[in-house]
Amino acid sequence: MNILFLHQNFPAQFRHLASTLAKDPQNTVVFGTTRKNGSIAGVNKVIYQPTRQPHPDVHYYVRPLESAVLEGQAVYRVASQLKERHKFEPDIVYAHSGWGPGLFMKDLFPNSQYLCFFEWFYHAHGSDTDFDPAFPCNEETEAKLRIRNAPILIDLYSCDRGLTPTHWQQQQFPPEYHNKLTVCHDGIDTNFFRPKSDAKLVIKPTDPIACPSPLDLSEVDEIVTYVARGMEPYRGFPQFMEVVEQLQQNRPQCHVVIVGEDRVAYGSPRKDGKTYREHMLEQLDLDLTRIHFTGHLSYKQYLIVLQASSVHVYLTYPFVLSWSMLEALSTGCVVVGSKTQPVEEVIQDGVNGILVDFFDTKAITEKVNNVLDHPEQMQMMRERARQTIVENYNLDDLLKTHLAWMQGQ
Structure with a gap:
């Protein structure tokens, strides 16, 4: 043929x-x-x-x-x-x-x-x-x-x-x-994107601008992850950064890992010429020592990030569903996702993930805090998340x- x-x-x-x-x-x-x-x-x-x-x-x-x-x-x-x-x-x-x-x-x-x-x-x-x-x-x-x-x-x-x-x-x-x-x-390659109970986040990103030195969070217990091709409103990047500001106020041991490039993949760039990352870093009061921008990662490094994730945040407009959300579920992440149609097709709130209003950053923060406060109680949700992908998206x-x-x- x-x-x-x-x-x-x-x-x-x-x-x-x-x-x-x-x-x-x-x-x-x-x-x-x-x-x-x-x-x-x-x-x-x-x-x-x-x-x-x-x-x-x-x-x-x-x-x-x-x-x-x-x-x-x-x-x-x-x-x-x-x-x-x-x-x-x-x-x-x-x-x-x-x-x-x-x-x-x-x-x-x-x-x-x-x-x-x-x-x-x-x-x-x-x-x-x-x-x-x-x-x-x-x-x-x-x-x-x-x-x-x-x-x-x-x-x-x-x-x-x-x-x-x-x-x-x-x-x-x-x-x-x-x-x-x-x-x-x-x-989704469920044989590759699979959980690892003792995962430690130690990677050496290849983007020297985004992450000039190796990233070692092996001693960190609270790791919030976010993945998108670009840092843009379509994938809720501004809302996520507001959540990070709120998290940092009450969780001094919490670290945030952001995988993706400082660009717009979907939607329009800012009219002032700044990237959304630049804008949000200017607007918010953030501890940058606990926020790690990795840039683009190899699949192996990306997998390590997901395996070490304490809670993964995925926000999207009612638009094309990202592979990254399904890959996070396959890896057994607890996903706090936006209550928008593409996400609702996969995640049932409280069963295989957590749904929350896209624009309600206070509610998103509360959901993330709850996951971080009760890691043992999230094991069943992690297992159901993976089961969803194995059964329907393998x-x-x-x-x-x-x-x-x-x-x-």
Whole structure:
């Protein structure tokens, strides 16, 4: 079987699929991407690059659409060379929808099955956009988001089948396309993300700016952890830092470990040019000797952080659910999470985690304090947290389901 994966990043959600398919000598696996770094054994990586950026004179509502068209055009050119020079004709084209890589694949490969990974459908109201009062939605945002869905709608129409990771994410797509969408998470490696009862947090981060020296918290009993790609409102970073300030006032032995980069992955940067980390450090009265920013970590170091966590805080707008929350549950963390729809799909309050209002920093602090005050009483919750992931999000199980879905079974 010939398979063509398409994703801006590499390998992203397709890592396990591509790796597994490439192990079969009867398969030829090609991965089209803009990212030059990284490799997977047996996977033929092909780099594509749009010829230019969206034109500055194009109406700003339309720039994301033009960007998607340019990306789709770049993929079409590279895939045409595969077809003409190497006689590569995929049985399956599997693209990440939204950024445009697969827009024209049905034209180039009309006999191929065109599959799409659908992560998000944009709404001005009722999900992430109008969730935070600090960032009110206006008519400009409404108009931009309506056009932002254009490449996604083209994929919804063109694809033979689509997949989305959670029921909450599926609900964001137009109901008339739900019959095309299967819910299947990409899966969590529960053999890797597993508890370790005697874990000690000793790591040497590789980001010399975020963490210039090794981090040794082996003698610390209270470790509050937070993980996100970026430090931004979408993942509740400002609220979390307010919680840290409150915790430090009454818990002199408590340390906080923040994994992630000082950037915005989702949403908009601050208009004053400062990062949200810089802003919060200026606004709050904090003991910086007990707050540890690690920057980006390797998976092994990240695992150590989760295994040593006394309590893990996960906050999110009603948006795409982070892998990190599921990985924390798999590792047996006590997760204090926001009472928002993506989190509520996984966590049952008081059973396998703790839910609290996203904006109520006092309540979040109280929940964290309660976990830290009663560590022995949290063992059952830790076990149920892991059980939730093992039973419903285990990579080995979902990978089989995902592969069967790809082949139309």
